[in-house]
Amino acid sequence: MPFFPRAGNAYEEIVAAASRQLARKPAGVSHEEAAALPLAGLTAWQSLVDVGDVKPGNRVLVHAGGVGHLAAQIAKARGACVIGTASAGKHPFVRSLGADEVIDYRTTDFADAVRDVDVVLESIGGD
Amino acid sequence: MTIVARSNAELAAKARARGVRFAGISVEPDYAGLEALTRLVEASELKVQVARAFPLEQAGEAHRFLSTGPAGKVVLVPRESTPLERAIVVNDFVLDEPGILALNRMHESETSPLDLAALRNLVAQSFHIGVRGAGREAFVIALSQDADYPSPNFNWFKRRYPQFVYVDRVIVARALRGKGLARSLYEDLFTAARRSAFVLVCCEVNVEPPNPASDAFHMALGFRHVGGAQLAAGKAVRYLARDL
Secondary structure: OOOOHHHHHOOOOOOOHHHHHHHOOOOOOHHHHHOOHHHHHHHHHHHHHHHOOOOOOOOOEEOHHHHHHHHHHHHHOOOEEEEEEHHHHHHHHHOOOOOOOEEEOOOOOHHHHOOOOOEEEEEEEEO | OOOOOOOOOOHHHHHHHOOOOOOOOOOOOOHHHHHHHHHHHHHOOOOOOOEEEEEEHHHHHHHHHHHHOOOEEEEEEEOOOOOHHHEEEOOOOOOOOHHHHHHHHHHOOOOOOHHHHHHHHHHHOOOOOEEEHHHHOOEEEEEEEOOOOOHHHHHHHHHHHHOEEEEEEEEEOOOHHOHHHHHHHHHHHHHHHHOOOOOOEEEEEEEEOOOOOHHHHHHHOOOOEEEEEHHHHHEEEEEEEEOO
């Protein structure tokens, strides 16, 4: 993934990129799935791993969404306990990602409902 | 942690008052991160949810769909993806064309003459370009089998192998020899070729006029002799190939 959005040239069919910004496509997934991974996936990865330094046993709060659904799985893979927020209709989906607890943000203020969280990945505030 | 403007001072102050560390991030290119994600996907620990894919022409439709709040990502697919072999991947955006031509002129006898038009044609067709010092210090130009290139050496390989990366030329400035530049250019090339699922890298080395240093260098890199040819003007070459 090149620098986004400037060099990424969204909606271009062809872009030039430095080879160090590219990686092979994961085996066993479609090109559509692979295309959906870099921007949201790296946002989740850099947030949780590089900045948040999520460790086994940490409690991590994520919000459902493009970044959030990947963040939940990354946190899980690193041995964290994942708390997800989503509207009720998306709870089965969030649980299928490995979330240990799911909160309906429409009926519950997660700031009150959640305690002892080590890392919060907040991607809903501002642009 | 939150993904908002890095400089959101108000939020940062609020967080500090509550004893919480606050850090904003803006996602950046990250090869190591992409490889880590790839490993998670291949270990079935990470699955990306694609809500729907649209043809690029229906980008407007895709945005309308996105505004309905679907679970997962929305993907736009260009009409026809460009074959990877033709993608131009440049390690270093800055190519010093006059510098590359000057370095090439010093080594015309070992490689072949190159003018600006020919260089640009090679770059446009290349599978991989590697440069050090924007090409003034060292460079490598490599093509895939799909290149349209009238070189007898390239076409010798093309007649024999269905798929390969052909090293058209690799040159290191005389004053910078022995520092591992050529080896590092080759290692980058091997990595790029493996990532694109190539299994063979080819090149030729002169026998007449002889170039024993180049021959020994390529042998040390794991190349083997696969043939040879007598060319025009008394030139003779040995063909080399290396499996990836």
